[in-house]
Amino acid sequence: MNTVASPKAPLSLPTDGRLDERSRRARAEPMSVLALGDGLYEVESASENTYLVDMDAGRCTCPDHVFRGVRCKHVRRVAIEITEGRTPPPGRVAVECHDCSRVRFVDETEPGPFYCEEHTLYPGDVARDRETDARLTVVDVSDLRADAVRVGDDGTTVAEYATNENYDPDVPVVGAVYPHARVGPNGVVPEALKVYTFPRTRLEKLTGSEPV
Ligand SMILES: [Zn+2]
Ligand SMILES: [Zn+2]
Structure with a gap:
């Protein structure tokens, strides 16, 4: 799983009330936090040292x-x-979308690949086949893995x-049809309606494009 850390930057200080020194430094110093799972966090401090926090x-x-x-300021920073x-709670980790750099928090046991809301495929979406550049219409999304579907x-x-x-064999599969169904004298040509099954990562959701 490709986990990502929070941006290394200072946090804003509260405008009211006084903070003790450790709480002030927990906010004011640029630190990044990486959730590792199991309640563990890796904190990179302003001095480039890395500490392991068990929340x-x-x-x-x-x-x-x-x-x-x-x-210490690291435990406070994670909290x-x-x-x-900015950082996922225990039990969750931060991951990047497979098709863009947006970060999502997911359950630490959830298998990838991960997608942001914009790149999540739903039935009816239009997707591009990365191998052939063909446009397809998604008809079915599932949790079944590409190495389990015959x-x-x-x-x-x-x-x-x-x-x-x-494409990785452990990604889920997606069912899709080629949208340009051919119509013959006796109606729609049946093979044009055949559902083809793809590994999820082979398809790229087309966003903001005209329906085909
Ligand atoms: Zn510490
Ligand atoms: Zn995305």
Whole structure:
């Protein structure tokens, strides 16, 4: 899983009330926080040192916590970032959209690939096949993996198809149709309505485009 850290920047200080020194530095210093899962966070400090914070236990590997036993600025920083929505709470991690750089918080056990709302495929969406550049209309999205879905009479899985070798076998599959159904003298030509199954990452959602 490709997790991402919060931006390394200072946080705004409250305009009212006074903060003790550790709380002030927890906000004022540029630090980035990476959720690792299991309630663990990696904090990169302004001095480029990296400390491991255990939020469930309220512990940190920095000298201030280890030798003085205090609630150090790193533990405070993680707590503030969780409260402000900059860093995911325990049980969740921050990941980037597969097709853009937007960051989402997901359950730490959720399998990828991950997509932002704009790039999530829904039935009726138009998508581009990265292999052929063809436009397709999505008719079905599922949680089934490409290496578990069999297509064709010989039991070949979607992942085993030669044209799918560039895509991870453990991604979910998407069913799509070629939208330009051919109409013959007796109505729609049946093969034009055939649903083809693709590994999710082979399709790119076309956003803001004209329907085909
Ligand atoms: Zn610390
Ligand atoms: Zn996206």
